[in-house]
Amino acid sequence: xxxxxxxxxxxxxxxxxxxxxxxxxDAETKTLWNHITGGALYGPLVxxxxxxxxxxxQMNVKEALAMDPKMQVAISDRIYFAGGxxxxxxxxxxxxxxxxxxxxxxxxxxxxALFVRTLGKEDERRPRMELGLxxxxxxxxxxxxxxxxxxxxxxxxxxxxxxxxxxxxDPETHTPATLFGGASSAKMKDNEVHxxxxxxxxxxxxxxxxxxxxxxxxxxVFTRWYVFALTFPGCEIFGE
Numbered sequence: 186x187x188x189x190x191x192x193x194x195x196x197x198x199x200x201x202x203x204x205x206x207x208x209x210x211d212a213e214t215k216t217l218w219n220h221i222t223g224g225a226l227y228g229p230l231v232x233x234x235x236x237x238x239x240x241x242x243q244m245n246v247k248e249a250l251a252m253d254p255k256m257q258v259a260i261s262d263r264i265y266f267a268g269g270x271x272x273x274x275x276x277x278x279x280x281x282x283x284x285x286x287x288x289x290x291x292x293x294x295x296x297x298a299l300f301v302r303t304l305g306k307e308d309e310r311r312p313r314m315e316l317g318l319x320x321x322x323x324x325x326x327x328x329x330x331x332x333x334x335x336x337x338x339x340x341x342x343x344x345x346x347x348x349x350x351x352x353x354x355d356p357e358t359h360t361p362a363t364l365f366g367g368a369s370s371a372k373m374k375d376n377e378v379h380x381x382x383x384x385x386x387x388x389x390x391x392x393x394x395x396x397x398x399x400x401x402x403x404x405x406v407f408t409r410w411y412v413f414a415l416t417f418p419g420c421e422i423f424g425e
Contacts, residue, residue, distance in 0.1 A: 186223045186235040190214075202303040204415040205296065221406060221416050240402045243360040296411075308414035310422060318361035319413035319420070320405040322346040326417035328410065333424045334361050339373040343423075345403050353378050353386070365401045 188195050193213070200210035200217060208226065209218045216228030223235035249256050264273040294314055307313065317330040324346050331354075334341075340353035345363075352363045356376040368380035378386035406413065414420060 186220075186238055188235065190230065190233065190235075202300060205300040205304050205411060206415070219416070221412070238404065240405055242362060242402070242405075243355070243358045243407060245358050248357055304411070305415065307411060308418070310425075311410040311414070313409070313411045315410040316407070317410060317413070318352065318363065318405060318407055319417070320345060320350075320363055320403045321417060321420075322403060326413075326420040327423055328413050328420055329361065329423040330410070331361060340371040340378045342368060342371050350403060351378070351380070351386075356387075360407050362407075363403055363405055365403065 188197060188211075190211075195211040195213050197209045197211050197218070200208050202208065203217075203226070207220055209220050210216065211218070211230075214229050216230040216233075217226045218224065218235060219226055223238045225231045225233045246258055249258065262273050262275045264271060264275065266272070296314060311317075311328070311330065315330055315332075317328050318334065319326075319328045321327075322345050327345070329352060334352060334354055337352075340351070343350050343352050343363075345365075348365055349367060349369070350363050351366050351368065351371055352361065353371065353373070354361050356373075356378075366380070366382075366384075368382045368384065370381045372379055380386070
């Protein structure tokens with residue numbers, strides 16, 4: 186998000202929870218902001234947006250160092266789980282949401298009671314804590330459950346507002362992502378995404394050839410179902 190409003194830098198901090206989501210507040214106007222869409226929720230700047238909103242894509246250390254071997258790596262002391270082991274020492278109000286099985290967040294994690302108390306009317310079409318890829322464009326808001334991405338072979342071509350998009354599970358981070366492209370079919374082979382135009386994606390950032398509009402990612406977020414459904418009420422669900 187862009188923290189400038191009318192050309193002036195604003196300063197943001199966490200102000201609490203609403204619908205089980207963290208809400209930010211700027212120090213200058215005390216307006217409350219949605220941290221996913223960048224839209225003002227309450228206060229004098231309602232109707233404004235902290236845009237254009239960029240994408241926060243997952244990356245592991247291997248991918249970071251492949252981009253730049255001199256990149257500095259900071260490791261938080263908060264509790265986290267990887268490879269079935271627990272690391273870190275500092276507790277967190279969201280530690281209960283961070284449990285993992287292997288390399289992926291546990292889909293059976295229960296929401297903290299602190300978060301539950303802030304929830305409004307939930308969309309019960311999918312399980313509250315289900316993991317998936319949510320994406321949005323001018324005319325479309327769609328949620329792709331991880332289970333259905335796997336059922337499609339972990340890589341396939343779909344459409345978003347009339348444009349072809351690749352949806353896949355990154356072999357390195359085990360998280361889903363999507364990008365615009367010109368291919369008409371895709372498949373996962375030997376932990377690589379093979380497109381019918383000859384391009385092979387080894388991970389989220391590197392391929393054997395130039396990918397059309399590689400840097401042009403649809404607006405997307407890897408998240409729980411309740412997060413996307415409460416942010417975009419009535420959203421589409423892939424496969425339904």
